[in-house]
Amino acid sequence: MAVFSINDILLASDGLASNNTAPVPCIKPKVSESISSSVLYLPIADALVKAIPIRECQEKVIDLLEVKEPRLKPRSAVDTSYCPAYEGYSRVRLGVYRRLVSMLRYLPKDIGIAYSEGFRPFSKQKEYFDAIFKDFLHKTKDGKEAYGEAAKLVSPFIDNKPTHCTGAAIDMALFRIKDDSNLEVLDMGLYDSSKDNDNETFTTSITEIQKENRLLLLKSATKAGLVNYGYEWWHYSYGDRAWAYAKGEKYAIYDLVVDKSDPILMITKESYLAEASLHTDTK
Numbered sequence: 001m002a003v004f005s006i007n008d009i010l011l012a013s014d015g016l017a018s019n020n021t022a023p024v025p026c027i028k029p030k031v032s033e034s035i036s037s038s039v040l041y042l043p044i045a046d047a048l049v050k051a052i053p054i055r056e057c058q059e060k061v062i063d064l065l066e067v068k069e070p071r072l073k074p075r076s077a078v079d080t081s082y083c084p085a086y087e088g089y090s091r092v093r094l095g096v097y098r099r100l101v102s103m104l105r106y107l108p109k110d111i112g113i114a115y116s117e118g119f120r121p122f123s124k125q126k127e128y129f130d131a132i133f134k135d136f137l138h139k140t141k142d143g144k145e146a147y148g149e150a151a152k153l154v155s156p157f158i159d160n161k162p163t164h165c166t167g168a169a170i171d172m173a174l175f176r177i178k179d180d181s182n183l184e185v186l187d188m189g190l191y192d193s194s195k196d197n198d199n200e201t202f203t204t205s206i207t208e209i210q211k212e213n214r215l216l217l218l219k220s221a222t223k224a225g226l227v228n229y230g231y232e233w234w235h236y237s238y239g240d241r242a243w244a245y246a247k248g249e250k251y252a253i254y255d256l257v258v259d260k261s262d263p264i265l266m267i268t269k270e271s272y273l274a275e276a277s278l279h280t281d282t283k
């Protein structure tokens with residue numbers, strides 16, 4: 001039985017920001033204040049989010065694969081069609097792990113968490129951004145526009161602290177334990193950040209079951225202290241700038257967990273766009 005109903009959600013007619021200077025957020029429904037205050041409705045690399053200072057708290061990164069909790073599993077263990085995207089995907093900050101464990105208390109006993117990507121190396125972040133940027137560039141032929149659109153789907157690696165590279169973020173879905181050897185990922189709609197259809201947490205163009213399952217994930221995660229990225233139903237974080245912005249915290253507590261001498265850190269937006277225009281022009 002669902003813990004709550006999708007009927008709790010009513011689309012707000014005033015969903016868009018009333019301040020004309022504010023960026024246009026994604027769909028913002030009316031949910032209870034406790035949930036609404038735990039969803040980021042701005043692009044993840046918006047200037048308002050990036051302006052939040054970070055005070056690294058030096059908390060360690062742990063590997064979820066070493067955790068013996070039957071209701072916390074890598075997606076690949078539940079969904080045979082899914083392969084882990086890269087090595088080390090199961091690492092998160094200790095504070096994130098604690099909130100995932102806390103989440104389980106708010107979920108029905110036969111429901112668990114299927115996580116797919118936690119910590120992400122900077123090189124992998126660049127790879128993801130490059131792929132989506134190139135897609136948009138192909139469509140628009142405008143580097144700046146393509147960069148802005150790509151930045152809504154993947155946090156840029158330039159002049160930014162991508163949340164997955166800090167150990168603050170986790171991408172996840174829910175699964176049902178039918179019996180010990182029979183686990184099933186709940187139907188929550190498409191899980192693919194390269195497609196911009198129906199990824200928004202509160203999109204209305206998905207089935208009622210998908211809406212209910214997304215809401216179950218959202219309600220349990222936000223109760224545990226995580227925040228959701230409103231453009232992606234599967235993306236949650238704690239301790240990063242998105243969390244600080246949504247929760248009204250003065251600063252984030254997790255900085256990048258990367259090699260500071262990585263040459264990727266030296267790439268500027270100008271050099272990246274110049275390189276891109278070179279390739280578009282010579283097509």
Ligand SMILES: [Zn+2]
Nearest residue numbers: 169170171235
């Ligand atoms: Zn994510």
